[in-house]
Amino acid sequence: xxxxxxxxxxxxxxxxxxxxxxxxxxxxxxxxxxxxxxxxxxxxxxxxxxxxxxxxxxxxxxxxxxxxxxxxxxxxxxxxxxxxxxxxxxxxxxxxxxxxxxxxxxxxxxxxxxxxxxxxxxxxxxxxxxxxxxxxxxxxxxxxxxxxxxxxxxxxxxxxxxxxxxxxxxxxxxxxxxxxxxxxxxxxxxxxxxxxxxxxxxxxxxxxxxxxxxxxxxxxxxxxxxxxxxxxxxxxxxxxxxxxxxxxxxxxxxxxxxxxxxxxxxxxxxxxxxxxxxxxxxxxxxxxxxxxxxxxxxxxxxxxxxxxxxxxxxxxxxxxxxxxxxxxxxxxxxxxxxxxxxxxxxxxxxxxxxxxxxxxxxxxxxxxxxxxxxxxxxxxxxxxxxxxxxxxxxxxxxxxxxxxxxxxxxxxxxxxxxxxxxxxxxxxxxxxxxxxxxxxxxxxxxxxxxxxxxxxxxxxxxxxxxxxx
Amino acid sequence: xxxxxxxxxxxxxxxxxxxxxxxxxxxxxxxxxxxxxxxxxxxxxxxxxxxxxxxxxxxxxxxxxxxxxxxxxxxxxxxxxxxxxxxxxxxxxxxxxxxxxxxxxxxxxxxxxxxxxxxxxxxxxxxxxxxxxxxxxxxxxxxxxxxxxxxxxxxxxxxxxxxxxxxxxxxxxxxxxxxxxxxxxxxxxxxxxxxxxxxxxxxxxxxxxxxxxxxxxxxxxxxxxxxxxxxxxxxxxxxxxxxxxxxxxxxxxxxxxxxxxxxxxxxxxxxxxxxxxxxxxxxxxxxxxxxxxxxxxxxxxxxxxxxxxxxxxxxxxxxxxxxxxxxxxxxxxxxxxxxxxxxxxxxxxxxxxxxxxxxxxxxxxxxxxxxxxxxxxxxxxxxxxxxxxxxxxxxxxxxxxxxxxxxxxxxxxxxxxxxxxxxxxxxxxxxxxxxxxxxxxxxxxxxxxxxxxxxxxxxxxxxxxxxxx
Numbered sequence: 001x002x003x004x005x006x007x008x009x010x011x012x013x014x015x016x017x018x019x020x021x022x023x024x025x026x027x028x029x030x031x032x033x034x035x036x037x038x039x040x041x042x043x044x045x046x047x048x049x050x051x052x053x054x055x056x057x058x059x060x061x062x063x064x065x066x067x068x069x070x071x072x073x074x075x076x077x078x079x080x081x082x083x084x085x086x087x088x089x090x091x092x093x094x095x096x097x098x099x100x101x102x103x104x105x106x107x108x109x110x111x112x113x114x115x116x117x118x119x120x121x122x123x124x125x126x127x128x129x130x131x132x133x134x135x136x137x138x139x140x141x142x143x144x145x146x147x148x149x150x151x152x153x154x155x156x157x158x159x160x161x162x163x164x165x166x167x168x169x170x171x172x173x174x175x176x177x178x179x180x181x182x183x184x185x186x187x188x189x190x191x192x193x194x195x196x197x198x199x200x201x202x203x204x205x206x207x208x209x210x211x212x213x214x215x216x217x218x219x220x221x222x223x224x225x226x227x228x229x230x231x232x233x234x235x236x237x238x239x240x241x242x243x244x245x246x247x248x249x250x251x252x253x254x255x256x257x258x259x260x261x262x263x264x265x266x267x268x269x270x271x272x273x274x275x276x277x278x279x280x281x282x283x284x285x286x287x288x289x290x291x292x293x294x295x296x297x298x299x300x301x302x303x304x305x306x307x308x309x310x311x312x313x314x315x316x317x318x319x320x321x322x323x324x325x326x327x328x329x330x331x332x333x334x335x336x337x338x339x340x341x342x343x344x345x346x347x348x349x350x351x352x353x354x355x356x357x358x359x360x361x362x363x364x365x366x367x368x369x370x371x372x373x374x375x376x377x378x379x380x381x382x383x384x385x386x387x388x389x390x391x392x393x394x395x396x397x398x399x400x401x402x403x404x405x406x407x408x409x410x411x412x413x414x415x416x417x418x419x420x421x422x423x424x425x426x427x428x429x430x431x432x433x434x435x436x437x438x439x440x441x442x443x444x445x446x447x448x449x450x451x452x453x454x455x456x457x458x459x460x461x462x463x464x465x466x467x468x469x
Numbered sequence: 470x471x472x473x474x475x476x477x478x479x480x481x482x483x484x485x486x487x488x489x490x491x492x493x494x495x496x497x498x499x500x501x502x503x504x505x506x507x508x509x510x511x512x513x514x515x516x517x518x519x520x521x522x523x524x525x526x527x528x529x530x531x532x533x534x535x536x537x538x539x540x541x542x543x544x545x546x547x548x549x550x551x552x553x554x555x556x557x558x559x560x561x562x563x564x565x566x567x568x569x570x571x572x573x574x575x576x577x578x579x580x581x582x583x584x585x586x587x588x589x590x591x592x593x594x595x596x597x598x599x600x601x602x603x604x605x606x607x608x609x610x611x612x613x614x615x616x617x618x619x620x621x622x623x624x625x626x627x628x629x630x631x632x633x634x635x636x637x638x639x640x641x642x643x644x645x646x647x648x649x650x651x652x653x654x655x656x657x658x659x660x661x662x663x664x665x666x667x668x669x670x671x672x673x674x675x676x677x678x679x680x681x682x683x684x685x686x687x688x689x690x691x692x693x694x695x696x697x698x699x700x701x702x703x704x705x706x707x708x709x710x711x712x713x714x715x716x717x718x719x720x721x722x723x724x725x726x727x728x729x730x731x732x733x734x735x736x737x738x739x740x741x742x743x744x745x746x747x748x749x750x751x752x753x754x755x756x757x758x759x760x761x762x763x764x765x766x767x768x769x770x771x772x773x774x775x776x777x778x779x780x781x782x783x784x785x786x787x788x789x790x791x792x793x794x795x796x797x798x799x800x801x802x803x804x805x806x807x808x809x810x811x812x813x814x815x816x817x818x819x820x821x822x823x824x825x826x827x828x829x830x831x832x833x834x835x836x837x838x839x840x841x842x843x844x845x846x847x848x849x850x851x852x853x854x855x856x857x858x859x860x861x862x863x864x865x866x867x868x869x870x871x872x873x874x875x876x877x878x879x880x881x882x883x884x885x886x887x888x889x890x891x892x893x894x895x896x897x898x899x900x901x902x903x904x905x906x907x908x909x910x911x912x913x914x915x916x917x918x919x920x921x922x923x924x925x926x927x928x929x930x931x932x933x934x935x936x937x938x
Binding site: 229232243246250251255257258263266268271371404405 | 702723737840874
């Protein structure tokens, strides 16, 4: 009797699961290997990938870019007015999230935020006037990313708005973000009612100067130790910033007291920060932007240096590909909605906050944040699985930020677009959900993914660049 | 051929592992069942256990005690001076941790703390005078537990010291603890140098009044939601209180600002709280004491209502057994030491803080605190295993406090001394380690266990009580 038939036979099936199912349906044993062709079978991308995989120039460039990313030492330095502080910010300019987009194509919440910023600046008397001005071409709309800044959701930043200044103690470079307004009706979700504008004015005139004084008294605040501790405390510093916000308040409160504000004004500043568990989000975003900017501009590098969404398009930038954006349609979000809202009310994926995932936080560090998974409709196992999956598409692990649930291994970070295309694994993103119409606000939160198409385009561009087709 | 021999044989071995090892050494298959005789083979305890197991009177009493424990609604109500506030507190009385103990038998750090308390009260001019006074019999030394109070480590509370007042909104009952002094040289670890006494005076004269005013302005602070959030943020609210302390500061800071202290005094108060990640510990202990007091005094109940150590003896109290203590020698601690110290320098197990384990926190909630396990020399798996193991000796799970790493199941709580004796599983305790001599302070932290002997004694006493031998 042939030896083969003395033991029971098994089948290993690679790829399409149906073949394995046929075997098991007939009573046999089949082990299914989860595999699919690179780039979902896109032939041109597959050929480019073959040329770029193992290319020593890319490996060296990525090593440099990744080291620069890890080497950033972000310090919260102070507060400035956007108009005076952001490089290249114009007098009649409003910044927005994501890749470039013109007023008519903007999604509802972004148009709402632009209307709100115009009213806040006093450039119009009501929403209709503001819309007319926005449509007139008299104002410049540019991405935050083009001005070393990032803003959550709509990301509207106008010249009078105060911005956080995060400085790289290693290089002196700076990155910026606006100040978080809290949940519910907020400009970043497209709301522009009187209470929204009033709060923004209070932030500008009362909170921001006090924070600036406090940071001056502290001589700045090193951010890596604070974020490292927050990850041990259940934050992924994108959709959950409860610990980081509390730790920030803990550091700032004594200095705020020494800023000698009137007691009631001080109490209101502390209360505002204490009541907003997302207060740290914008700082988290700015420190990610800073570290990724350090990695940007290394010729030949396939490391992704930005992922961002304007509500219509999802765009990425790549270290070795200069200031080009590689865009694809923004995805819908798989999430949980506040009572009375559903998927039909939702705007598409929006905001610069996916800079946190680009730096290894958010969805990449989901394993750190079991507290968040219920909110976005998952289990602690899903959270850990997301972080493990992201290891397949990243250059390495953080040397500063550990994930307790993964036995204190470093957060996966440094997305290599070759790995994304090869495994067809799209980066996972935790995000808030805005109403699709202007003026309403947040209606939920959930999970989404960066579209593979962005990475395929960028891969082909890198192939052009390096292999001169 | 007999059917038995057609398949391969396996052995199931219950109890002593050596029998199974013999089988596997000879090439056979043996499955080892981890079992040992109840009460480690103590015949009298085993007989008592047999009588008490399944006793309907106990089941009903435990159900009542456990429901009362879960039903407590602890509110941080304010601050008072121990002498005016603690029930039965005498003018020349100093309270200490653990079961009753006389001055000559006290361990080094407890004697040091008593010396410090005498100097703090101005009852003596130096340490020698203080020792002479302590030995003279003119002062009364009583357990904190006899005055509705708990204190970490030495637990020294003298009449002028401010105490937290935690009130049960469900029953109006109160429990108390002193205010945490921070790490390093501290009275609770037996240090009594000038900087220790100075800090205690500052706490009494500056910090405590401000905290009292702030809590008054807030109208009290509900503690269960705060602790529930802290467990999601990596605290087990015994050896790790980083999140709870930050959340408390977040709540208190605006009210402290409204207390209209001079700015520098306010800044110092905020700085002190911000710089002490154990600030919440004493509040945690008081809320545990309050909930366990609610469960205490149910005739027939085998639920443990206190576990505490005076550095010489470990003592427990049981709901159905009145005010009696059941003591055994305090254990040494398996821990990690600060540089320059080792096991030979360590005092034995000390402090009322094991009230947190009695209520289901600390070692019982280790699964919540992966960040702490390195500090006490373990892995995240050890942490989870500890929490799972404690399920075997507890009456149920908390309905308020969830452990994310156990899929958000409730913390195991309500120790049933029958279950402890039956499985010979000793409750696990996370703890700090004091130097064995007076005047030095903390030298490490680690894990210890409540001695089985306490539970065996209490079990026999309950058997006497119920079965009238």
